[in-house]
Amino acid sequence: MAQGAVPMSDRDLTSSASASQERPATRAERGVFVPFTAPMLWGARIRRIPGTPPELLLPSLSGRGTYVLDWRSAVAACSPTLHDRQLWARLSLLQHPTPAGVRGVVRKVALMGHAGRPAQAAAEAALEEQRASAARVKAALQARLATPPDAAHAALLGGLAEALADTGVAPGAPGPHIRQVAALEAFCADLSTWTRRIPPPSGQNAALVVLAAARYSLAAIRACQAALWPPLEDLAGLLARGPAGLRLMAELAERPDWLLDGWPPIVALWTSAAIQERSALAAEVAAIFPVPAQEADRWPGGALDWDTVLRGRRLLAALPVLAGTRLVEVAARNEGLRAMTA
Amino acid sequence: MTEPGAQAKGLRAALVEAPDHALGRVVAMLDSLRDRSEVDILLDGIRPRLRRLRPQRPVRLSRLLCLPLEGVLANPATWKQSPLLVPRHAIRPIAAAVAVALGDLAAELDVLAAGGTLSDEALVQALGDRLWPAAGRATLPPLPQGWLEAGLPAESAAPMLALCTAIWRHAPGLWAAAYPPSREGAGEAQIRAALAPLAMEGRAALLGGLALLLRDSLQPGVAVSVAASLMPAVQRTAEEELVAALTRDGGLVTNATSPGEMASAAQRLVLRLDGLEASASVASREGRRNLAAALRRDVGGACYTLYAQALADGLLAEAERLAAGPPAGDAEVVALERMARDLRRLELAGRRFGAEASFDRMLGSTVARLLPVAARRGGLTRVEVARLVEMLAGPQAALPLLEE
Numbered sequence: 090m091a092q093g094a095v096p097m098s099d100r101d102l103t104s105s106a107s108a109s110q111e112r113p114a115t116r117a118e119r120g121v122f123v124p125f126t127a128p129m130l131w132g133a134r135i136r137r138i139p140g141t142p143p144e145l146l147l148p149s150l151s152g153r154g155t156y157v158l159d160w161r162s163a164v165a166a167c168s169p170t171l172h173d174r175q176l177w178a179r180l181s182l183l184q185h186p187t188p189a190g191v192r193g194v195v196r197k198v199a200l201m202g203h204a205g206r207p208a209q210a211a212a213e214a215a216l217e218e219q220r221a222s223a224a225r226v227k228a229a230l231q232a233r234l235a236t237p238p239d240a241a242h243a244a245l246l247g248g249l250a251e252a253l254a255d256t257g258v259a260p261g262a263p264g265p266h267i268r269q270v271a272a273l274e275a276f277c278a279d280l281s282t283w284t285r286r287i288p289p290p291s292g293q294n295a296a297l298v299v300l301a302a303a304r305y306s307l308a309a310i311r312a313c314q315a316a317l318w319p320p321l322e323d324l325a326g327l328l329a330r331g332p333a334g335l336r337l338m339a340e341l342a343e344r345p346d347w348l349l350d351g352w353p354p355i356v357a358l359w360t361s362a363a364i365q366e367r368s369a370l371a372a373e374v375a376a377i378f379p380v381p382a383q384e385a386d387r388w389p390g391g392a393l394d395w396d397t398v399l400r401g402r403r404l405l406a407a408l409p410v411l412a413g414t415r416l417v418e419v420a421a422r423n424e425g426l427r428a429m430t431a
Numbered sequence: 432m433t434e435p436g437a438q439a440k441g442l443r444a445a446l447v448e449a450p451d452h453a454l455g456r457v458v459a460m461l462d463s464l465r466d467r468s469e470v471d472i473l474l475d476g477i478r479p480r481l482r483r484l485r486p487q488r489p490v491r492l493s494r495l496l497c498l499p500l501e502g503v504l505a506n507p508a509t510w511k512q513s514p515l516l517v518p519r520h521a522i523r524p525i526a527a528a529v530a531v532a533l534g535d536l537a538a539e540l541d542v543l544a545a546g547g548t549l550s551d552e553a554l555v556q557a558l559g560d561r562l563w564p565a566a567g568r569a570t571l572p573p574l575p576q577g578w579l580e581a582g583l584p585a586e587s588a589a590p591m592l593a594l595c596t597a598i599w600r601h602a603p604g605l606w607a608a609a610y611p612p613s614r615e616g617a618g619e620a621q622i623r624a625a626l627a628p629l630a631m632e633g634r635a636a637l638l639g640g641l642a643l644l645l646r647d648s649l650q651p652g653v654a655v656s657v658a659a660s661l662m663p664a665v666q667r668t669a670e671e672e673l674v675a676a677l678t679r680d681g682g683l684v685t686n687a688t689s690p691g692e693m694a695s696a697a698q699r700l701v702l703r704l705d706g707l708e709a710s711a712s713v714a715s716r717e718g719r720r721n722l723a724a725a726l727r728r729d730v731g732g733a734c735y736t737l738y739a740q741a742l743a744d745g746l747l748a749e750a751e752r753l754a755a756g757p758p759a760g761d762a763e764v765v766a767l768e769r770m771a772r773d774l775r776r777l778e779l780a781g782r783r784f785g786a787e788a789s790f791d792r793m794l795g796s797t798v799a800r801l802l803p804v805a806a807r808r809g810g811l812t813r814v815e816v817a818r819l820v821e822m823l824a825g826p827q828a829a830l831p832l833l834e835e
Contacts (some may be wrong), residue, residue, distance in 0.1 A: 171821050171829055204812040206761040286557060363552045363712040368612035400814065409615055413783070414698045417822075421772050 312390020502642025616649030731784030
């Protein structure tokens, strides 16, 4: 690993002790998935502890622990692509990286053409969809009020519409996120069918670990989404709380986003992979699947047995180091995912 | 389907010349024919390409039975009644006899295979694990129905059936060693576990198993050394088979017509040559060293030649054409980038065979030609030209284009 890279923890990884040490306490410590295209940066996250420079978190190929790097070390060790360099230059300006904030930067970089024409077109479409969704959400919220809002409430309503643009305002009026949640659900079903069909050594253990993680994440996402709707039923009351009401909804809307963070590229990768690639892919995904911070245990549907999942991951074989023409193929693959997950 | 000689020859030639993208469709069409008796013979000339391209071919009982036998299957025209080989026109009567002998199991596996394709390695292994040992233990008629009608001599049935059943009995382990799920390929222990029971069955079964491993194994040298250690009498034949297999691989590289095709074939050969000499006995080390040296020279030369030609006549010419015109369309840019990535793969694989300095020179002059293209306000944006340079020569070479 690069100079300057330090493992997050040097505990005995072969013990059956609690795996909770692998789970950062807060969202800020866990960081946000960044869709780098360089093969050696695949699965990396950005985090920024207040008052410090941004850090890059890189899952180890063994699925045991995470490396914490500064960007200079990442450049020296991981050969970031031009796209990755552009992305990092802009991401490093974020004071509090969140999935939505990172997504916005990722789309901007894609719009500049750094991830190729298909990703550029996908980013344009995603931005347009988000704008349309925000407008729909605003109209739906206004329709819930008996009288037109005054200027202060109108401003709050605009903020709410922005916060809820991805999730929507009700189960019957969902935002673009619902597609990603449905895709994660389909991924779970497909993985489940596949693990039942294949003979034991063909990556089945890895697939079972991934399946458990995906199911846990899905359950928690659904619970957090469901928790969004009740406060909106008394919209007038919510607006009466002023900025505190807006902060409450922004916080609630952010939770499913954090829980989903990192899954869409995995789902897209699995869906687009040739069937003969799946065993190797299951092993690859097992090393990088996202794990929520411990604070998510206190969110609706959050008290799940992640320790067991992480212990299962530690028992898997380490991934091979990529080399030769495979590096070119994986870079192209990663870039292809950008068009599927804008 | 019965084609007169000249027509069949024409069809065979057309298949050989068909481009990669068309081959999958043609094979799918042939696979869908009800009577496939002539299809296997038609496909003989393109089997190495089929293995590389892996078109979606439906799983059928007879095809599943053939998979572990691939190392011993021979073109009817070249079959010389060797006890080590099974001609392809014997497949139908043998498969029919197995289907009858297995009864309900054959019907059940046919149902389970419905809709599946040979690309689904997990499905193939799961079905094969049930089919092959059962076929190996089945009581088959001494002369399967349709044997003589297929033009096969009666006396060839017994040794051929013995060879097939011996391989089938141990096929699950053999297949797992030949096509393991991990990208690194099977190690020596797995290869030994696959070949040891075949050695107990006799020389023909061992060589048949070895022939399968030699087709695609990433460690063909290890496979030959293991086979020779299990039965020293096969050493010479095994080394000859190794030479033939790697020479065929070399042919796949040198005969490739596109950079992408050549890159894939060359990378495969790079992996198969790795450790070739290290795994050889003292007696065979010299021969393997000479073989590797000859392949590196020929294949390296072919890689560089096609690389240089495709770079100059293909990529650079197309980039300059697009840059001189109106804003390029998405499809044009995507195609150009695919070409650049294929060339990069070819260069990386080609370097492993030598000619590093030539590749370096060619890359340097290419980047120098692309720099003015980026300066033009034409059909390609500066970012797109920078991406091309990155794809060909890495991000470091492209950085100056974005810094200006």
